[in-house]
Amino acid sequence: MPTAEFLSRIQFGFVMSFHILFPAFTIGLASWLVFLEALWLRQRSAMLRDLYFFWMKVFAGSFGLGVVSGIVMSFQFGTNWAGLSTVAGNVLGPLLNYEVMTAFFLEATFLGVMLFGWNRVSHRTHFIATCMVALGTLISSFWILSANSWMQTPQGYTMVDGVIQATDWWAAIFNPSFPTRLVHMVLACFLSTGLVVGGVSAWYLLRGVWQDKAQLMLRCALAFVAIVIPLQILVGDMSGLVVREYQPAKLAAIEARWTTEKSVPLTLFAWPDEKAERNDYAVDVPHLGSLILTHSWDGEVQGLKDFAPEDRPPVAAPFFSFRIMVGLGLLMLALAVVGLLLWWRRRLFDSRWYLRCWMAMMPAGFIALLTGWYTAEIGRQPWVVYGVLRTVDAASPVHASSVLSSLIVYFVTYMILFGFGSWYLFKVLRTGPETAPPRFGFEATASRPLAVVDDRRED
Numbered sequence: 281m282p283t284a285e286f287l288s289r290i291q292f293g294f295v296m297s298f299h300i301l302f303p304a305f306t307i308g309l310a311s312w313l314v315f316l317e318a319l320w321l322r323q324r325s326a327m328l329r330d331l332y333f334f335w336m337k338v339f340a341g342s343f344g345l346g347v348v349s350g351i352v353m354s355f356q357f358g359t360n361w362a363g364l365s366t367v368a369g370n371v372l373g374p375l376l377n378y379e380v381m382t383a384f385f386l387e388a389t390f391l392g393v394m395l396f397g398w399n400r401v402s403h404r405t406h407f408i409a410t411c412m413v414a415l416g417t418l419i420s421s422f423w424i425l426s427a428n429s430w431m432q433t434p435q436g437y438t439m440v441d442g443v444i445q446a447t448d449w450w451a452a453i454f455n456p457s458f459p460t461r462l463v464h465m466v467l468a469c470f471l472s473t474g475l476v477v478g479g480v481s482a483w484y485l486l487r488g489v490w491q492d493k494a495q496l497m498l499r500c501a502l503a504f505v506a507i508v509i510p511l512q513i514l515v516g517d518m519s520g521l522v523v524r525e526y527q528p529a530k531l532a533a534i535e536a537r538w539t540t541e542k543s544v545p546l547t548l549f550a551w552p553d554e555k556a557e558r559n560d561y562a563v564d565v566p567h568l569g570s571l572i573l574t575h576s577w578d579g580e581v582q583g584l585k586d587f588a589p590e591d592r593p594p595v596a597a598p599f600f601s602f603r604i605m606v607g608l609g610l611l612m613l614a615l616a617v618v619g620l621l622l623w624w625r626r627r628l629f630d631s632r633w634y635l636r637c638w639m640a641m642m643p644a645g646f647i648a649l650l651t652g653w654y655t656a657e658i659g660r661q662p663w664v665v666y667g668v669l670r671t672v673d674a675a676s677p678v679h680a681s682s683v684l685s686s687l688i689v690y691f692v693t694y695m696i697l698f699g700f701g702s703w704y705l706f707k708v709l710r711t712g713p714e715t716a717p718p719r720f721g722f723e724a725t726a727s728r729p730l731a732v733v734d735d736r737r738e739d
Contacts (some may be wrong), residue, residue: 285675287683290361291690293657295353298694300653301646302346306604307421307466309471313394317410317502322404326715327493333716335397335477337708340395343387345701352690354493360683361664364674368444368665371408371437371452372427372670379423387416398717416465425465431457431665432656433526444668456526460519461656467512468652470614472645474508477501479642480709482635490712495629498638502623506616513609517572523659524573527666528582530659533593534602535569539583544569549603552595591662598659601651608648 313335320328354376357365364372393401393409401409435453437444446452478501484494523531531537536552536559537544545564550557570579584592615637622628629635660666666673 282680282684284680284683285672286677286681288356288675291360291683291687292353292356294687295349295356295615295652295690295694296653298348299346299349299353300649301586302349303417303420304465304469304472304646304649306346306474306570307417307469308471309335310343310410310417311470312416312473312477313339313658314407314532315422321407328498328712329718330716331493331497334708334713336395338705341520341701341705341708343391344393348697349694358676359686360676360678361674362676362715364457364664364669367442367669368431371430371434371444371446374446375423375427375430375453378422378426383416383420383423386419387413390416393611403432410619421466421469422462423539424455425604426455426458426533429461430455432458432461433522433729434665434668439668444665457522460515460522464512464515464519467508467515468645468649470508471512472649474501474504475641475643475645478505478638480594483709485629486506486632486635486639493713498628499623502616502619502628505612506620509609509612509616513613516609518605520573521575524581526658529584529591530584530593530598531573532584532587534598534655535581536595536599537581537583539585541583541606542570542580542581543567543578544553544573545583546572548682550599552599554595593661595657598655601654601658605648605651608644608651611641612644612648612653697712 285510298565314333316328316332319325344699357372390409390412394405394413397409411566423714430452434444435455436446436453438447438450439445442580444469477497481494481498481501484490485498520531523534535544536547536550539558545566546568547559548561548563548565548687550562566677567577569583570576571577573579573581584595618637619628622634662670664671
């Protein structure tokens with residue numbers, strides 16, 4: 281039977297793989313709602329109002345699924361990872377608590393106003409509520425990424441009797457990998473949402489429904505992806521330089537480099553053989569590896585053989601997951617470039633093959649996000665806090681059967697929960713952006729800021 285530590289890793293990875301999709305979607309979707317409502321306030325277009333209401337329904341369902349799936353994750357720190365809580369809780373606990381205090385409370389406070397205040401508060405108040413929800417999602421990502429990045433590149437701490445104590449909170453929060461990982465993650469969330477918006481638009485255009493609204497959404501999605509994907513590639517390159525400096529073993533695993541060399545090639549494909557410490561069926565591009573990884577034609581890249589076998593991460597998983605992520609990023613770039621060309625030629629909405637490409641790329645952002653997360657987390661092994669605490673020492677001393685039984689319960693529950701949630705979201709998307717309730721104006725002399733006046737005029 282597998283060990284409790286192995287099953288705990290599977291359980292956390294399983295739960296996280298489901299959970300991360302919904303916060304990522306809502307981070308991008310909240311900013312999309314801010315954009316739509318800002319345009320509506322400027323133009324007072326019924327089409328923009330309908331689109332705002334439509335995507336607000338999608339946001340509500342996704343937000344609920346994200347909250348439900350995220351709650352159980354905090355429990356696992358005590359049930360499955362007591363060693364991590366004991367050793368690193370003095371740093372991770374406050375960072376996660378700041379996320380609840382500054383982000384979740386902000387989202388929860390204004391979410392009700394955003395969802396149910398359409399005709400109960402003034403235009404300005406409702407827009408502020410939408411902005412606060414979007415800000416809350418971004419602040420949440422700030423603290424979560426800070427905690428996770430600290431585990432990747434720990435700084436600002438000292439060990440006292442085997443327990444980590446924070447000595448410099450500024451260094452701990454803004455650890456070396458945090459800035460690039462935060463921007464990389466937020467851009468990934470925006471791209472995931474943009475691809476969904478564009479894919480849904482393409483679906484409507486192919487079906488011949490909601491034509492005007494679909495055209496507006498596709499133009500917005502295309503423009504957004506065209507702006508963001510080059511930035512994402514640039515930030516990804518910067519993140520790789522940080523990994524090379526602070527986590528050289530991870531970089532060696534990602535690139536399947538076994539020996540330290542200069543002028544290393546870029547391995548497009550290979551089958552890493554960890555036992556033999558070699559790559560089979562390798563397809564290499566000479567010198568390009570050094571150029572990308574070190575920004576030098578003959579730069580040196582450290583190999584896995586420089587590290588003790590017990591300190592090496594698995595190779596196959598980060599090697600392949602990284603290439604899937606990069607490959608999808610290049611496809612996103614191609615989708616944007618071709619789309620801009622078709623837009624310029626005024627054939628964007630008539631090219632059915634291109635619309636089918638958008639539909640096919642709808643899940644690409646989420647797949648890239650997951651594979652990027654697998655690359656980062658598996659590449660960090662065998663450490664849970666890099667260079668400080670091993671994963672095996674972070675696991676709780678529980679019996680494997682207990683972890684297995686809880687894993688089965690999680691699996692069944694998530695299949696039911698997310699099956700129903702996905703069905704609901706698909707139903708909303710299939711129904712489309714129907715006519716939303718009219719929005720009413722408010723007198724400037726209302727006695728209370730949130731009061732609904734009796735004499736309302738429709739805008």
